[in-house]
Amino acid sequence: MENQKIEEFKQLIKSRLNKPMRYYLDVCTRCGLCYDTCHAYYGIPKKEYSPVNRAEVVRKIYKKYFRPSGKFFPYWSDATEIDDNVMEQVYEAAFSCTGCRRCMMFCPFGVDMPHILSIAKLLLIANETAPEELVMLADGAVEKGKSIDLFKEGYRNVIKDLETEVQKKLNLPSSENLIPMEKKGANILYVGLSGANSIVHPAVIFNSAKEDWTLSYFEAVNFGAFVGDPEKMQFIANRIIKEAKELGVKEVVIVECGTAFRIMKHMMGELPFKVSSIVEVIHRYIRDGRIKIREGSIKEAVTYHDPCQLGRNSGVFDEPRYVLKKLAGDFREMTPTRELNWCCGGGGGLVALDNEEFRIKSGKAKKDQIVAAGASVVVSACENCILQLNTINQGYGLGVEVKSLSELVSENILTGA
Amino acid sequence: MWDYISYLVMVPMVYVAFTTLILGIIFKVYTVYKSPSIPARLGVYPQDDITPVGIIKDSLFWPVALKKSPLLWGFLMVFHLAIVFLIIGHMELISDFRVLQIIPHDVFLGAGALGMILIVSTLYFLFRRFRSPFREISIPEDYLLLIILFFSILFGTIFHMSARYGSYSELVKISAGDFREYFMGLITFKPVLSYKLALAPHFIVLVLHVFFSNLFIILFPFSKMIHSLFIFFAISLKRK
Numbered sequence: 001m002e003n004q005k006i007e008e009f010k011q012l013i014k015s016r017l018n019k020p021m022r023y024y025l026d027v028c029t030r031c032g033l034c035y036d037t038c039h040a041y042y043g044i045p046k047k048e049y050s051p052v053n054r055a056e057v058v059r060k061i062y063k064k065y066f067r068p069s070g071k072f073f074p075y076w077s078d079a080t081e082i083d084d085n086v087m088e089q090v091y092e093a094a095f096s097c098t099g100c101r102r103c104m105m106f107c108p109f110g111v112d113m114p115h116i117l118s119i120a121k122l123l124l125i126a127n128e129t130a131p132e133e134l135v136m137l138a139d140g141a142v143e144k145g146k147s148i149d150l151f152k153e154g155y156r157n158v159i160k161d162l163e164t165e166v167q168k169k170l171n172l173p174s175s176e177n178l179i180p181m182e183k184k185g186a187n188i189l190y191v192g193l194s195g196a197n198s199i200v201h202p203a204v205i206f207n208s209a210k211e212d213w214t215l216s217y218f219e220a221v222n223f224g225a226f227v228g229d230p231e232k233m234q235f236i237a238n239r240i241i242k243e244a245k246e247l248g249v250k251e252v253v254i255v256e257c258g259t260a261f262r263i264m265k266h267m268m269g270e271l272p273f274k275v276s277s278i279v280e281v282i283h284r285y286i287r288d289g290r291i292k293i294r295e296g297s298i299k300e301a302v303t304y305h306d307p308c309q310l311g312r313n314s315g316v317f318d319e320p321r322y323v324l325k326k327l328a329g330d331f332r333e334m335t336p337t338r339e340l341n342w343c344c345g346g347g348g349g350l351v352a353l354d355n356e357e358f359r360i361k362s363g364k365a366k367k368d369q370i371v372a373a374g375a376s377v378v379v380s381a382c383e384n385c386i387l388q389l390n391t392i393n394q395g396y397g398l399g400v401e402v403k404s405l406s407e408l409v410s411e412n413i414l415t416g417a
Numbered sequence: 418m419w420d421y422i423s424y425l426v427m428v429p430m431v432y433v434a435f436t437t438l439i440l441g442i443i444f445k446v447y448t449v450y451k452s453p454s455i456p457a458r459l460g461v462y463p464q465d466d467i468t469p470v471g472i473i474k475d476s477l478f479w480p481v482a483l484k485k486s487p488l489l490w491g492f493l494m495v496f497h498l499a500i501v502f503l504i505i506g507h508m509e510l511i512s513d514f515r516v517l518q519i520i521p522h523d524v525f526l527g528a529g530a531l532g533m534i535l536i537v538s539t540l541y542f543l544f545r546r547f548r549s550p551f552r553e554i555s556i557p558e559d560y561l562l563l564i565i566l567f568f569s570i571l572f573g574t575i576f577h578m579s580a581r582y583g584s585y586s587e588l589v590k591i592s593a594g595d596f597r598e599y600f601m602g603l604i605t606f607k608p609v610l611s612y613k614l615a616l617a618p619h620f621i622v623l624v625l626h627v628f629f630s631n632l633f634i635i636l637f638p639f640s641k642m643i644h645s646l647f648i649f650f651a652i653s654l655k656r657k
């Protein structure tokens with residue numbers, strides 16, 4: 001590889017050497033306790049899919065260029081220069097990791113693999129070998145942020161159609177204003193996704209709760225984060241923050257998308273509004289009696305898959321369970337569950353890639369959990385997880401029904417209550 | 418020639434080792450201090466105890482490791498505890514600390530047992546890396562540090578045990594007092610390597626012990642050994 005390119009890579013690595021990165025790069029003793037804690041390793045037991053090995057791929061490069069030992073005595077830490085072969089390893093490490101951070105729960109030092117792998121993703125972008133799909137989706141989101149006025153008209157027309165759907169579901173005489181937009185001073189700015197369901201079901205819930213809400217022009221999903229471009233990630237999240245500030249809302253509610261929620265809640269610093277997941281809001285409405293649901297209406301055994309970014313990485317565990325236990329007579333936990341729950345294998349933007357075979361194999365842990373729980377309905381609260389659970393369902397022929405929590409609630413809401 | 422080498426190891430190299438250790442740690446901490454912070458919270462949930470007590474508990478007792486591998490945790494615990502006791506033991510070779518004599522004892526509380534424990538646990542750590550899957554994730558540093566540590570402990574233990582249990586005449590048998598003279602000389606920058614020490618039986622074993630210890634101390638700040646310090650920082654991020 002030419003020197004100029006290596007120099008560029010070095011600068012990129014340097015740009016990521018923040019405090020946490022320094023700890024994580026130095027603290028690992030390669031004790032191996034995380035070795036088998038990754039769902040990808042569970043499904044495909046190759047060292048490449050062990051968390052520690054993923055980190056080592058990056059660490060060896062870092063040592064080569066930033067440590068005297070790497071320069072003068074590379075044998076010591078197996079320090080490696082960047083070449084095409086190494087870049088392939090970097091790709092394998094970064095884009096087989098969903099960023100679930102399950103491995104972190106088993107590391108005595110709490111090493112954050114996805115944080116280390118953010119270096120890998122940055123190198124791949126510079127090398128122009130980052131997944132094209134993700135780069136394009138991130139660019140699209142950035143473009144939309146830059147020229148939102150061009151999109152507004154078309155989007156409002158789409159929303160009109162969705163309002164009719166909401167009207168039907170709620171048996172209302174008019175579809176007028178069922179999905180308000182650009183409403184200044186609303187309590188809630190709801191940020192959905194591009195799929196109709198991510199707007200219709202929450203709209204049914206908000207309207208039933210007589211909430212003062214408004215819909216965002218943007219999608220919550222952050223492809224900037226998936227592709228690993230910190231600037232695009234910031235830009236994509238900032239579009240929503242700007243919109244919320246301009247409207248002067250009190251709370252931003254994020255659709256069932258774990259990553260979008262975690263970014264807004266935990267990664268953007270202090271914000272002048274509250275950030276909640278739609279799951280928390282649904283829980284709040286039911287708890288406070290603002291919406292009524294058909295309790296115990298689901299007769300089949302139901303289990304819940306904790307989206308990693310919502311549960312382990314954001315702390316939303318109890319709210320979905322509260323809702324599901326009301327809806328279902330037979331609610332079953334997966335084993336292990338909550339913060340130790342296995343990742344489904346769809347996060348980190350992996351569901352957007354052409355990698356179905358890998359995702360079916362790496363979803364084996366999840367498949368085994370679903371089978372062991374003996375449930376026929378699998379509920380989750382993250383669009384990525386739902387897509388991946390469907391892939392697993394089909395891939396292994398499980399014959400279960402995969403549902404999102406908001407869909408389940410919207411279907412079982414008592415209208416006119 | 419031998420005199421010269423042993424003096425090099427017992428005096429100048431000790432200075433080099435401790436200077437490297439101190440400057441190295443300062444350098445590491447300074448590098449971290451100069452690195453930018455990030456606005457993101459990197460914690461995992463549920464966060465049961467985010468106080469300093471929680472951080473210290475996780476950093477010193479590694480409950481996560483206990484759950485995942487009780488056997489490894491056991492060895493790690495015993496190993497680290499033995500290290501702590503041995504550091505205390507070496508401090509008593511520098512001076513007679515009253516507080517340490519709450520339970521009256523001869524210098525080196527474990528009377529050799531701690532060295533044995535360390536030898537066994539170091540071998541355990543080493544041997545587990547000989548087989549899969551730990552072999553695949555190990556790098557030369559992991560083996561080399563363990564080997565250096567193993568030799569340091571082995572020679573230290575042999576020396577201590579032979580000095581303690583060997584039947585030598587009182588004339589040549591060395592005591593804590595002889596070490597205090599040596600250490601005090603080093604600390605006050607008036608190093609002496611007394612004849613008594615240099616003529617002690619197994620002096621060569623002592624020199625080897627000091628040599629490997631020096632090596633380990635020099636490598637400490639620049640190797641994964643820095644985990645002993647950074648664990649507190651990394652764990653506090655996990656609980657943030």
Ligand code: SF4
Nearest residue numbers: 028030031032034107
């Ligand atoms: S558990 Fe932590 S310290 Fe041990 S190998 Fe994995 S990342 Fe490294």
Ligand code: SF4
Nearest residue numbers: 038097098100101103
């Ligand atoms: S974050 Fe998740 S996917 Fe990535 S290495 Fe850790 S366990 Fe595997």
